[in-house]
Amino acid sequence: xxxxxxxxxxxxxxxxxxxxxxxxxxxxxxRSWIKLRHNICLSTMRSGKYLDDAVEWFRERGLRLYGVQxxxxxxxxxxxxxxxxxLEIDDRALGVPLIKYPxxxxxxxxxxxxxxxxxxxxxxxxxxxxxxxxxxxxxxxGRETLGTTEDLI
Numbered sequence: 001x002x003x004x005x006x007x008x009x010x011x012x013x014x015x016x017x018x019x020x021x022x023x024x025x026x027x028x029x030x031r032s033w034i035k036l037r038h039n040i041c042l043s044t045m046r047s048g049k050y051l052d053d054a055v056e057w058f059r060e061r062g063l064r065l066y067g068v069q070x071x072x073x074x075x076x077x078x079x080x081x082x083x084x085x086x087l088e089i090d091d092r093a094l095g096v097p098l099i100k101y102p103x104x105x106x107x108x109x110x111x112x113x114x115x116x117x118x119x120x121x122x123x124x125x126x127x128x129x130x131x132x133x134x135x136x137x138x139x140x141x142g143r144e145t146l147g148t149t150e151d152l153i
Contacts (some may be wrong), residue, residue, distance in 0.1 A: 002071060003033065007044040007054045009091030013104045017050050019057050024101070025111035030063050043083035089114070118137040139152035 005011060011030075013020030030040060042065055046054050051068070058065050066072065071084040078084070091098060091109050099110035 001087060002041060002066065004041045004043045004071075004083050004088040004090075005030075006088075006090035006092070007042060007046060007057075008110045009106060011143075012057065013101075013108060014106045016046070019053050021103075022061075023108045024121070025113060026109070027061055027063070029111050034064055035122045040073055041065065041067035041083050041085055043069060043085075043088075108121055122136035 001129075008014045008016050009018065009023075010014040011023055011026045013023065015021075034040060040063065042054060044051065044054055055065065056067055067083065069083060070081065072079070074084040089096060090111060091107065097109040099109040100107045111145065
């Protein structure tokens, strides 16, 4: 699965232009997802040196990024600059649980409530991980076919 992540407020505290402290439970969760062969793409408003700082944060923690600002293959099938993925986790997204830790500047993603204890499933989208559901898949030419969520993983 391709998982698109925001940076400030999602994986670190809001301290832009600096890099904030790690959001609790984010790093171990991302490590487990990468180990399960999920792809992590970074999609953030940061650019230039500040984007480099965010990418370095992932590198320092041994978290391999599959893409930065775009999915590596999306230009083969779209010219849209929006990062493509099966799932987005962003502190500004509707429905993403937030928490305000005492030392944090603003609310951030509450990783403890969106992942299972073993960090293999995301609450609310567990079906994307292990329960096939019939969906309509549209290919690059606009052709629609029936498939399952397993086709997305």
